[in-house]
Each structure stands twice: as structure tokens, then as C-alpha cells.
């Protein structure tokens with residue numbers, strides 16, 4: 001028995017996305033920079049200041065063809 005399937009699913013493609021990250025320690029608030037204005041936003045959850053960050057997010061709109069040879 002194995003925890004892993006033998007036929008591994010292809011890992012979902014991820015891309016690094018610029019984000020705003022909430023500075024409050026116990027807050028999970030963050031947002032994509034794409035959707036934010038040019039000014040430093042405040043956290044929608046707690047209202048704290050947000051700082052630059054980067055997240056690897058799954059690119060759900062990946063249209064690239066399956067690699068085949």
C-alpha cells in the first residue's frame with residue numbers, strides 16, 4: 001500500500017504572483033497586486049498595512065498544451 005498513486009497527476013502549473021501581504025501576524029489577508037491600485041492598500045480583513053509579497057499560485061487558466069513527444 002502506498003500513500004501515493006502510481007499514476008501521478010501532473011503537478012498543477014504555478015506561477016509567481018506579486019501580492020500584497022497583511023503585516024498583522026495572525027491575519028491571513030492578502031491580495032493580488034493586479035487587483036489593487038498603485039497605492040499601498042490596507043488589509044480588507046483587519047485594516048493593517050500591507051507589504052510586498054510573492055506567492056506561487058496555481059494558474060487555473062493555463063492553456064498550454066500537454067507536453068507530448
Ligand SMILES: [Zn+2]
Pocket residue numbers: 022023024027028029043044045046047048
Ligand atoms: Zn490583515
